[in-house]
Amino acid sequence: ERMAGGDEIALVPLIFGYVNYASAKTGQSAIAFSDTIRAPGGAGGVLGGTGIGFSRRATPSAELLDHVASLMTENTQTHLIPAHGGQPSARCAWADRAANAGSGDFYSATLKTAETALLRPRFDGYVAFQTAAANHIRHALDVRENEHKTLTTLRALWAQARARARGDLDDERGPKKN
Numbered sequence: 001e002r003m004a005g006g007d008e009i010a011l012v013p014l015i016f017g018y019v020n021y022a023s024a025k026t027g028q029s030a031i032a033f034s035d036t037i038r039a040p041g042g043a044g045g046v047l048g049g050t051g052i053g054f055s056r057r058a059t060p061s062a063e064l065l066d067h068v069a070s071l072m073t074e075n076t077q078t079h080l081i082p083a084h085g086g087q088p089s090a091r092c093a094w095a096d097r098a099a100n101a102g103s104g105d106f107y108s109a110t111l112k113t114a115e116t117a118l119l120r121p122r123f124d125g126y127v128a129f130q131t132a133a134a135n136h137i138r139h140a141l142d143v144r145e146n147e148h149k150t151l152t153t154l155r156a157l158w159a160q161a162r163a164r165a166r167g168d169l170d171d172e173r174g175p176k177k178n
Helices: 062-071 074-083 097-101 106-116 126-143 147-164
Strands: none
Touching: 062 074, 074 097, 097 106, 126 147
């Protein structure tokens, strides 16, 4: 908000991308987004956000399943969702010229990051870890803390978050083992 609303902040090197800031609004400037820096073959950031999901307890009706399927069509992903300030999940929308024209090229400018991003962990307590880690990184930069001490602190924060997590952790990829 502060970046879009004034000239105080000119650059944020790493930030989650929000397409709704890529277009100028009354009293606000458009923010230009680009891909993150990454090592060759490396991940380009963290992918998070909210999507559509069903609880294991849910019994979706046919109508609900049809509606969800309609949200995933190319037309909805490419036209309807971007036209209403949403961020589509389908790659076809991120490469679409009209979607990019309406978003200051947000999608095409960040496509490589989206394709190489790590999936943000979803365990209970991750957001608190992210906040604590970001606070420590800012502190470490301010006081020019030794990088090994900074990494040790971040690893400790991670271990604490994981130890306190409730429910399943999402470390395993692929089919669950019984």
